Amino acid sequence: MEISEFSFTISPMFEFQITAKNNRARTGIFTTPHGDLLMPLFAPVGTQATVKTLTPEHLKDINATLVLANTYHLYLRPGDELVRDLGGLHRFMQWPRPMLTDSGGFQVFSLSQTRKIDDDGVTFKSHIDGSTHRFTPEKSIAIQENLGADIIMAFDECADPNNGTYIQQSMQRTHVWAERCLHAKVRPDQALFGIVQGGISPELRTQSAQFIASLDFPGHAIGGLSVGETKAEMHSMLEIVNDILPVGKPRYLMGVGSPEDLINGILRGVDIFDCVLPTRLARHSAAFTPAGRINLMNASYAHDHTPIDETCFCYTCRNFTRAYLRHLIIAKEMLAATLLSIHNIHFLVSLMKSSRQAILENRFASFSADFLHSYQPRPKRGE
Amino acid sequence: MEISEFSFTISPMFEFQITAKNNRARTGIFTTPHGDLLMPLFAPVGTQATVKTLTPEHLKDINATLVLANTYHLYLRPGDELVRDLGGLHRFMQWPRPMLTDSGGFQVFSLSQTRKIDDDGVTFKSHIDGSTHRFTPEKSIAIQENLGADIIMAFDECADPNNGTYIQQSMQRTHVWAERCLHAKVRPDQALFGIVQGGISPELRTQSAQFIASLDFPGHAIGGLSVGETKAEMHSMLEIVNDILPVGKPRYLMGVGSPEDLINGILRGVDIFDCVLPTRLARHSAAFTPAGRINLMNASYAHDHTPIDETCFCYTCRNFTRAYLRHLIIAKEMLAATLLSIHNIHFLVSLMKSSRQAILENRFASFSADFLHSYQPRPKRGE
Numbered sequence: 077m078e079i080s081e082f083s084f085t086i087s088p089m090f091e092f093q094i095t096a097k098n099n100r101a102r103t104g105i106f107t108t109p110h111g112d113l114l115m116p117l118f119a120p121v122g123t124q125a126t127v128k129t130l131t132p133e134h135l136k137d138i139n140a141t142l143v144l145a146n147t148y149h150l151y152l153r154p155g156d157e158l159v160r161d162l163g164g165l166h167r168f169m170q171w172p173r174p175m176l177t178d179s180g181g182f183q184v185f186s187l188s189q190t191r192k193i194d195d196d197g198v199t200f201k202s203h204i205d206g207s208t209h210r211f212t213p214e215k216s217i218a219i220q221e222n223l224g225a226d227i228i229m230a231f232d233e234c235a236d237p238n239n240g241t242y243i244q245q246s247m248q249r250t251h252v253w254a255e256r257c258l259h260a261k262v263r264p265d266q267a268l269f270g271i272v273q274g275g276i277s278p279e280l281r282t283q284s285a286q287f288i289a290s291l292d293f294p295g296h297a298i299g300g301l302s303v304g305e306t307k308a309e310m311h312s313m314l315e316i317v318n319d320i321l322p323v324g325k326p327r328y329l330m331g332v333g334s335p336e337d338l339i340n341g342i343l344r345g346v347d348i349f350d351c352v353l354p355t356r357l358a359r360h361s362a363a364f365t366p367a368g369r370i371n372l373m374n375a376s377y378a379h380d381h382t383p384i385d386e387t388c389f390c391y392t393c394r395n396f397t398r399a400y401l402r403h404l405i406i407a408k409e410m411l412a413a414t415l416l417s418i419h420n421i422h423f424l425v426s427l428m429k430s431s432r433q434a435i436l437e438n439r440f441a442s443f444s445a446d447f448l449h450s451y452q453p454r455p456k457r458g459e
Numbered sequence: 460m461e462i463s464e465f466s467f468t469i470s471p472m473f474e475f476q477i478t479a480k481n482n483r484a485r486t487g488i489f490t491t492p493h494g495d496l497l498m499p500l501f502a503p504v505g506t507q508a509t510v511k512t513l514t515p516e517h518l519k520d521i522n523a524t525l526v527l528a529n530t531y532h533l534y535l536r537p538g539d540e541l542v543r544d545l546g547g548l549h550r551f552m553q554w555p556r557p558m559l560t561d562s563g564g565f566q567v568f569s570l571s572q573t574r575k576i577d578d579d580g581v582t583f584k585s586h587i588d589g590s591t592h593r594f595t596p597e598k599s600i601a602i603q604e605n606l607g608a609d610i611i612m613a614f615d616e617c618a619d620p621n622n623g624t625y626i627q628q629s630m631q632r633t634h635v636w637a638e639r640c641l642h643a644k645v646r647p648d649q650a651l652f653g654i655v656q657g658g659i660s661p662e663l664r665t666q667s668a669q670f671i672a673s674l675d676f677p678g679h680a681i682g683g684l685s686v687g688e689t690k691a692e693m694h695s696m697l698e699i700v701n702d703i704l705p706v707g708k709p710r711y712l713m714g715v716g717s718p719e720d721l722i723n724g725i726l727r728g729v730d731i732f733d734c735v736l737p738t739r740l741a742r743h744s745a746a747f748t749p750a751g752r753i754n755l756m757n758a759s760y761a762h763d764h765t766p767i768d769e770t771c772f773c774y775t776c777r778n779f780t781r782a783y784l785r786h787l788i789i790a791k792e793m794l795a796a797t798l799l800s801i802h803n804i805h806f807l808v809s810l811m812k813s814s815r816q817a818i819l820e821n822r823f824a825s826f827s828a829d830f831l832h833s834y835q836p837r838p839k840r841g842e
Contacts, residue, residue: 124786124787124790124792125783125786126787126792126794128792128793128794129793129794129797130794131774131794131797131798132778133774149790153786153789153790154761154782154785154786154789154790158761158762158782161762162762162764162780162782162783163764168780168782168783168786169783170778170779170783378537378541379541379544379545381545381546391514391516395515395553396553397545397551399537399541399545399551400508400545400551400552400553402537403507403508403536403537403551404507404509406536406537407507407532407536407537409507409509409511410511410512410793410796410797411509411511411512411513411514413793414512414514414793414797415514
């Protein structure tokens with residue numbers, strides 16, 4: 077096992093320091109204009125400039141650091157220019173810590189019935205009112221500069237990994253767009269991350285990681301995973317890509333948020349994760365525990381006077397019984413979603429903290445093995 | 460103007476002290492097993508053992524003291540015996556300050572299609588599953604003793620005030636039930652309040668206030684108002700009743716919560732108010748301001764960078780713009796209801812604090828006149 081300490085100045089306003097390594101797993105500090113990010117980290121998602129059902133105070137209590145917001149949604153509503161005029165996203169939603177915006181690409185390409193892609197960009201219809209809009213790499217960067225997050229993302233195409241011919245064409249388009257995003261970017265207080273695509277093809281992933289790494293982005297993301305491939309395929313792609321991406325820049329696995337995926341990602345050198353999973357599960361009565369997920373709507377919890385997790389220090393577990401949470405769920409009270417969201421995000425944020433500690437103490441191999449042994453994931457990926 | 464100081468020991472666990480009087484308006488301290496209540500006060504409503512969309516921490520930050528919960532709802536779901544087995548309502552919902560439960564009567568009588576009243580009690584069908592249940596005065600007290608609030612209410616009938624013949628019969632039934640509740644009550648750590656009925660008839664209200672006052676309850680409530688009568692009728696009934704009820708016991712005007720009704724109630728000697736209005740308005744995008752209500756869905760707030768109320772110190776006003784709140788509303792984000800509930804309850808709790816201060820400083824006449832002059836209530840009562 078090696079313990080390394082590296083420091084990389086990425087730009088005048090961003091710095092990355094690796095504080096420890098256990099095989100591929102590593103801890104680091106990413107310095108941004110809104111504060112330091114201790115990594116590995118999990119970022120909760122505030123799609124519409126709010127992490128659903130939570131106040132910023134809740135998120136601070138949970139010790140969340142990075143919060144993600146979605147460019148597609150905020151462009152359509154309330155509009156990126158309005159957010160800019162009101163002082164940017166941090167001020168608008170009162171999140172004083174670092175933020176990240178995606179490029180809008182993923183959402184736009186998900187509108188499979190109502191969008192049309194060409195080599196210059198994509199034309200799509202709003203899911204809100206059906207109005208027609210167009211994103212190009214330059215437009216995505218302009219919107220993200222209006223929103224003002226600390227980390228912004230290159231405009232990429234996330235194609236179906238099982239569509240072999242198309243995935244190559246799509247990857248090459250993503251590469252051209254990555255260069256256009258770099259050229260379009262103006263603000264010095266935002267770090268633009270490039271995105272590696274290439275589906276589940278080792279050759280394409282290699283090619284994409286090499287090309288994206290060559291562009292000298294301040295950080296890199298791995299896109300197009302957790303979209304239908306197997307866990308083994310995801311792990312294999314992570315290993316291929318992270319062995320190519322430069323060590324001295326943060327690595328972000330997009331849209332991944334189950335506890336086992338986080339641990340498996342860290343084992344393969346990932347530093348940043350984000351996902352709607354903890355808040356979405358909360359709205360469907362499900363909670364993470366060290367043994368796996370439970371659903372609090374279950375009648376077996378009706379008289380249960382214990383918290384969700386006896387070992388958890390979150391506000392919900394320090395105060396409320398499973399019986400009370402089940403009552404709120406059955407009575408359709410909104411507080412249920414709030415209390416479960418607090419717990420589920422806290423669970424992932426704490427898992428990242430324990431992982432950092434284990435890496436710093438050079439015991440992540442046993443820590444991760446123990447966790448994966450105890451935690452029973454759902455048999456299927458349909459989370 | 461007279462400034463008085465009285466202290467009344469009501470029972471070993473309850474004490475009432477009047478600290479100041481301005482005409483009929485008064486300030487007081489009601490000591491309960493879960494702490495002192497400074498009055499006049501506004502109690503937010505936690506119908507199903509949760510003040511909708513808020514955590515207990517939010518309510519503590521707002522300086523709410525008394526919280527009301529509904530016996531009818533909790534009896535049906537999750538069941539009063541379950542709440543008792545889990546340590547009572549305070550522990551179940553984690554509210555460490557005083558609580559009040561109603562008798563269940565108001566809700567049961569509201570089920571006009573599916574309930575049948577006789578002199579012994581009322582048989583009704585659950586709004587949840589249609590199952591048949593029966594409340595009697597003794598049953599209501601037994602449920603409230605299981606729930607364990609500090610203040611519990613006598614089982615009464617709240618009849619249509621415009622039904623002249625029936626209202627007298629109903630009042631007499633309420634009087635018999637009040638005596639049965641007093642006899643049924645066992646727990647020494649709960650104060651049982653009697654309820655004055657009598658519709659909008661000065662004669663019946665006089666008769667009811669005299670009878671209920673004669674029973675030596677530790678506190679009194681005025682029921683059957685804010686159910687369709689005019690403001691002038693409400694004010695007249697309050698004056699008649701409060702001139703009869705003994706000075707040395709707290710007076711609670713049930714189900715009243717608009718700012719102007721609170722001020723008008725205090726002017727007529729009321730100490731305690733409760734209402735779902737602030738949280739219900741919040742879920743319909745409306746917010747109290749010193750000038751009257753505003754609805755934040757209005758397009759005029761889309762670019763408004765000011766808080767709901769520049770003079771307000773609540774969490775919402777200290778942090779968020781009208782533009783952000785409007786965005787949350789338009790985007791159907793649950794956080795909107797949370798942030799507006801915080802503001803609206805804070806508005807009423809603060810109005811009660813300012814009222815207490817004005818009474819203590821012997822200037823409630825001018826304070827109330829100024830408030831009622833500035834605050835524009837809705838033209839209609841349909842809140």
